[in-house]
Amino acid sequence: MDGEVVASPSKSPLPEAFLDFLNKNGLDPSIYVSSHSTPRYIRLKPGCQAQLPEIEAEIKCKLKEVSWLPDFYYLPPDVRIASTKAYQEGKIYGIDAASGAAVLALGISPGDHVLDLCAAPGAKLCMILDLLGCSGSVTGVDVARHRLAASRTMLQKYALGDRCRLFVADGATFSLIPLRVQSNSKSCNAKVDDNSEIYNQWTPRRSWKERKRMAKARENIASKMFSQMQDPELIFYGCNSGVVGFSKHDVYRNINDLEISQFGYDKVLVDAECTHDGSIKHIQKFEQWGWTTLSRRVLDADRTDDVTILQLKLLTNGFRLLKVGGCLVYSTCSLTVAQNEDVVEQFLSRHVTAELVEIEAAKTWPCRQARIPNTLRFDPLTSATSGLFVAKFTKLAA
Numbered sequence: 001m002d003g004e005v006v007a008s009p010s011k012s013p014l015p016e017a018f019l020d021f022l023n024k025n026g027l028d029p030s031i032y033v034s035s036h037s038t039p040r041y042i043r044l045k046p047g048c049q050a051q052l053p054e055i056e057a058e059i060k061c062k063l064k065e066v067s068w069l070p071d072f073y074y075l076p077p078d079v080r081i082a083s084t085k086a087y088q089e090g091k092i093y094g095i096d097a098a099s100g101a102a103v104l105a106l107g108i109s110p111g112d113h114v115l116d117l118c119a120a121p122g123a124k125l126c127m128i129l130d131l132l133g134c135s136g137s138v139t140g141v142d143v144a145r146h147r148l149a150a151s152r153t154m155l156q157k158y159a160l161g162d163r164c165r166l167f168v169a170d171g172a173t174f175s176l177i178p179l180r181v182q183s184n185s186k187s188c189n190a191k192v193d194d195n196s197e198i199y200n201q202w203t204p205r206r207s208w209k210e211r212k213r214m215a216k217a218r219e220n221i222a223s224k225m226f227s228q229m230q231d232p233e234l235i236f237y238g239c240n241s242g243v244v245g246f247s248k249h250d251v252y253r254n255i256n257d258l259e260i261s262q263f264g265y266d267k268v269l270v271d272a273e274c275t276h277d278g279s280i281k282h283i284q285k286f287e288q289w290g291w292t293t294l295s296r297r298v299l300d301a302d303r304t305d306d307v308t309i310l311q312l313k314l315l316t317n318g319f320r321l322l323k324v325g326g327c328l329v330y331s332t333c334s335l336t337v338a339q340n341e342d343v344v345e346q347f348l349s350r351h352v353t354a355e356l357v358e359i360e361a362a363k364t365w366p367c368r369q370a371r372i373p374n375t376l377r378f379d380p381l382t383s384a385t386s387g388l389f390v391a392k393f394t395k396l397a398a
């Protein structure tokens, strides 16, 4: 561990730079008091309920249901799931209850077309797909290729990829809408035409031509500004994701704002990049990485200013891709006002068609209202979860 460390209410002392950051942002360090006793959570894949006794026998403890969140269970702190059969067979996955609440706030219905604009590593993406059932589609976007590749691995492990497509892209400029067609009317084994213009079933093995094209695209990314230069890179698509059987022209079709208002996404999640200060587990990782890394990578004033600009851009673009009447959830695992309420206020002041809406399900959630009515805050003390800010918007007709 490096950097000066002062005593803090948490078991493991927080570095002075972090306490300073909390102080500057008006955050009370006592919310981290109970962070060491904050429970962990798992979500049981729907349909696996009958196997609960078997899972409990394997982990040698009884799993207590989270009363306010369907399919979620508390996981005792000393229980490791990585080596269990249930985990390896994709019956359970680790996801904080506050994250589960953010997904539930979307109010996903079967048949929805959902956009997850900052999707990696993918716990929320998996839950969205679980809730979607067997119609509709999910488009996952993330700027970090390696992180999105990890999401792809998750989708495959949990057998959730059928209706999902993943793009490496800048969420602030991503512009593709879902293909609102009977995607399952196209065969999964659609014939590839000679010019490879029609998408065939996705396979991890790409043709030599395709790999060369992708390598070249990546070289360009390294040397030029990603967002302005590149088409989103499609790194995965399931059989019923609205890609198989369609042409690149269909998938990459440019559309105008009027079309988006009709054919855009039904639900959008903007789980934005942030300073992660609400996630004490993330902050604790800096015990190994070094507290100076925390100051440089997280707390640096330029970086936090940049992050709020990015958050506003992500929220703005997510909202642009939403159809009229659709819902968008903005969440961050930061607890600062600058990354939450301030971003929401700036966004609302620029978008007359955006309306903050009440999250109905939240009436039974152990969270508190944030500074703006209808916005929510989870934290270890109030909610026994990781920290999370959640706001839900709808799009009105212009």
Ligand SMILES: C[S@@+](CC[C@H](N)C(=O)[O-])C[C@H]1O[C@@H](n2cnc3c(N)ncnc32)[C@H](O)[C@@H]1O
Pocket (backbone or CB within 6 Å): 099, 117, 118, 119, 120, 121, 122, 123, 124, 125, 141, 142, 143, 144, 147, 169, 170, 171, 172, 271, 272, 273, 274, 310, 333
């Ligand atoms: C808080 S994490 C998202 C967690 C994810 N929703 C989940 O549940 O696993 C934020 C993500 O935003 C991504 N990100 C950062 N800048 C981005 C951008 N400009 N466009 C899209 N994604 C971005 C990061 O790579 C990171 O994976």
